[in-house]
Amino acid sequence: MGADHQSDRIQGRVSRAQRSIAIVGAGMGGLAVAATLRRAGFDVRVYEQATRFARVGAGIQMMPNSMKVLRGIGLEEPLKRVAFSPYSHLNRVWDTGEVTNELPMPESLYGAPYLCMHRAELHAALASAVPAEIVHLGKELAGLEQRAGRVALAFADGTREHADAVVGADGVHSKVREMLLGPEKLSWKGRVAYRAVFPSALVGRDIGGSRTKWWGPDRHIVIYYTTAKRDEVYFVTSVPEPAEWMTRESWSAKGDVKELRAAYEGFHPDVCAALDACPDCHKWAILEREPLPRWSEGRVVLLGDACHPMTPYMAQGAATSIEDAAVLARCLVEVNGDDVEGAFRRYEAHRKPRTSRIQAISSANTWMRTGEADTAWLYGYDAWSAPLPEGVSS
Numbered sequence: 001m002g003a004d005h006q007s008d009r010i011q012g013r014v015s016r017a018q019r020s021i022a023i024v025g026a027g028m029g030g031l032a033v034a035a036t037l038r039r040a041g042f043d044v045r046v047y048e049q050a051t052r053f054a055r056v057g058a059g060i061q062m063m064p065n066s067m068k069v070l071r072g073i074g075l076e077e078p079l080k081r082v083a084f085s086p087y088s089h090l091n092r093v094w095d096t097g098e099v100t101n102e103l104p105m106p107e108s109l110y111g112a113p114y115l116c117m118h119r120a121e122l123h124a125a126l127a128s129a130v131p132a133e134i135v136h137l138g139k140e141l142a143g144l145e146q147r148a149g150r151v152a153l154a155f156a157d158g159t160r161e162h163a164d165a166v167v168g169a170d171g172v173h174s175k176v177r178e179m180l181l182g183p184e185k186l187s188w189k190g191r192v193a194y195r196a197v198f199p200s201a202l203v204g205r206d207i208g209g210s211r212t213k214w215w216g217p218d219r220h221i222v223i224y225y226t227t228a229k230r231d232e233v234y235f236v237t238s239v240p241e242p243a244e245w246m247t248r249e250s251w252s253a254k255g256d257v258k259e260l261r262a263a264y265e266g267f268h269p270d271v272c273a274a275l276d277a278c279p280d281c282h283k284w285a286i287l288e289r290e291p292l293p294r295w296s297e298g299r300v301v302l303l304g305d306a307c308h309p310m311t312p313y314m315a316q317g318a319a320t321s322i323e324d325a326a327v328l329a330r331c332l333v334e335v336n337g338d339d340v341e342g343a344f345r346r347y348e349a350h351r352k353p354r355t356s357r358i359q360a361i362s363s364a365n366t367w368m369r370t371g372e373a374d375t376a377w378l379y380g381y382d383a384w385s386a387p388l389p390e391g392v393s394s
């Protein structure tokens with residue numbers, strides 16, 4: 001960095017293209033924020049610990065609130081071509097199949113479509129929104145040091161990089177969060193999520209044109225297609241589990257299909273048909289966390305699961321991470337001089353009330369089970385235009 005640039009920085013004259021932002025983690029939130037910041041003109045680099053992108057076997061729902069962000073980075077049309085477009089959120093009683101609540105989801109209702117897809121399709125789309133050369137694989141963050149308005153990043157392979165600011169988008173086991181706030185507090189309520197994606201031909205019946213949540217007394221299962229062609233089915237459950245199994249959340253931990261089928265014995269034939277058809281399954285420990293006291297320190301800020309991990313029950317974890325990406329870019333664009341720290345506080349001030357509310361509702365797991373729910377605040381939200389708080393600065 002030259003003396004002129006240093007002096008510009010001190011006087012708050014650093015242009016966006018001169019401001020370098022390092023993003024730790026190339027998951028859903030990391031790639032989304034790389035795309036929004038690049039579009040805003042920043043010098044962005046992404047550091048991901050994995051040496052390649054694996055195809056995690058899972059479906060993912062993208063609600064209208066996140067689809068608006070994806071539209072802004074050019075991904076709505078490509079995703080519409082491959083994804084399943086459910087007619088509604090359909091809620092049914094586990095054994096009789098009685099409909100307890102249905103929310104049709106036409107694009108006109110919240111200003112964007114509701115899509116369900118394979119998680120790998122969404123990840124690939126997000127990766128396509130940033131130039132491959134700015135994503136550095138095999139870079140596991142090991143340390144961070146802030147000095148004189150710069151942040152040094154140390155990686156496990158012994159290399160170091162520097163940036164003007166760092167975004168910790170390193171997921172539920174975030175090392176950046178640990179560096180900022182110390183070890184996290186976890187709570188285990190004895191529940192796991194089984195999940196599987198497999199060809200719909202194996203099921204031998206149509207699972208319906210909606211995303212269906214089947215509600216049992218102490219467990220549920222969500223089933224939907226993941227492709228526009230409806231040739232792939234996904235389900236994800238929440239079911240009680242003896243305490244011994246508790247483990248860190250892992251996308252690769254396997255489950256036992258026989259135990260899974262036994263857990264859903266007596267459920268409606270449509271559910272049993274899907275469970276009988278699934279060749280194998282994965283298992284994810286559902287852990288709960290309270291909102292964090294703060295999301296940033298100096299020029300390091302958290303995003304996505306790193307700062308607001310939530311249960312999967314409202315299908316909002318990735319969606320809120322993607323929302324974060326739009327709001328963080330807006331706050332950095334509107335930065336006052338060199339006040340990156342103030343921009344991070346403004347981002348948190350806007351985002352935290354919303355994500356804390358979603359965390360709490362998601363944890364309760366009653367969302368849309370019965371009756372009318374106020375859904376406009378959730379799905380109608382537009383991260384590109386929602387008013388940002390005034391008067392939050394350093």
Ligand SMILES: Cc1cc2nc3c(=O)[nH]c(=O)nc-3n(C[C@H](O)[C@H](O)[C@H](O)COP(=O)(O)OP(=O)(O)OC[C@H]3O[C@@H](n4cnc5c(N)ncnc54)[C@H](O)[C@@H]3O)c2cc1C
Binds near residue numbers: 305
């Ligand atoms: C079963 C299940 C179903 C779900 N369904 C939905 C759904 O339908 N809709 C929805 O919106 N959300 C859903 N979610 C939530 C969603 O998966 C997460 O909220 C989302 O992936 C969070 O994005 P992220 O970028 O914060 O983290 P991640 O996507 O987990 O990405 C974090 C990245 O950081 C990398 N990383 C970690 N540590 C380091 C390090 N030290 N150095 C460098 N890189 C590092 C990781 O390798 C990873 O690539 C679901 C979750 C589960 C478990």
